[in-house]
Amino acid sequence: MIPLSKPVFDEEMRNAALDALQNERFVMGESVFKFEEEFARYCGTKFAVSTSSGTFALQLALIALGVNRGDHVVTTPYSFVATANAALYVGAIPVFADIDVRTCNLNPELAKEKLTSKTKAVIPVHLFGFPADMKNILDVCRDVNCAVVEDACQAHGAEYCGRKVGALGDVGCFSFYSSKNMTVCGDGGMVVTNNEDVTRKIAKLRDCGRASHCEHDLIGFTARLNTVNAAIGRVQLRRLDEWNEKRRVCAGLYDKFLSDLNGLVLPPNGSFDIRPVYHLYVIRTKLRDRLKVWLEQKAIQCGVHYPLPIHLQPVYRELFAFKGGEFPNSELLSRTALSLPMYPGLRKDEIEYVCESIREFFVQI
């Protein structure tokens, strides 16, 4: 079976984990702070605060930016559900704007139409590792003075105009869940920012609201990254660029072998200014469900990201009475997108086999 993704755990990570377990505090050990420093340096921000998940990174970012009950948070409906949940956790209302069908990311023009005096934040997502149109998003947000929280949970190391995503808006949020471009071999997250007040507040919020060991001046959460996971994260961070480069090579091979197939839409290419990191390699076809079954019969694991856009998730339908048809581009993607195997160790002959199998599918239909 060729899997959809393959997390890496090797000798160096095992040793780092053991070392941290034997020599550091289990919670808030030295590795946590070193990982934060190194991650901030990697992203080119002044600060980074780790959290227990990407979901918590988003939630704490919104709280620290002062997003409150009844405020609006504009975001894309075509993402993992946590993006919009972050707004609901703080009592705010997620307001969806549809995506650009080519990039699968928030369309700045459509987002602009949703901005009002109630909008306190916009959350663009760099979906599948492809940077969102940050220049135009930042421009429309500047006009109404609302914060920009980048959901970079799928885009560690992606670059936009020479800068790392996550470092472009007010705050950037990352996930280290096991399928991501880098993981901590467990759940984990990170917030990056240049804002010192936001950093202090998130550092407290993730640690039970502590001002000092026994004093709590905020209602906080237990949302810390464990020391052992931070120790593994430090090793993975050092490999990230090499892994992302390998992903780009894999994407280039898929592009080459699939580009002549009618009826298939390939992911957008990068450019000098936009360097995607192919968290996923997502193709589009009207025959998505049949192609998925076909490939799985040939021992090729595929994924669907996402079969339901957020607004059509049962809980969102119930809360906001969405019925379908509200966000046509997101709904189109949900019906047609198929994720092919993508990970740094994927071999050329495996990619050839996947592409040959796709070709056979289109010949026999």
Ligand SMILES: Cc1ncc(COP(=O)(O)O)c(C=O)c1O
């Ligand atoms: C786009 C996006 N946002 C948020 C999250 C939430 O991250 P986590 O699973 O670490 O809570 C994820 C990942 O799972 C994601 O892919």
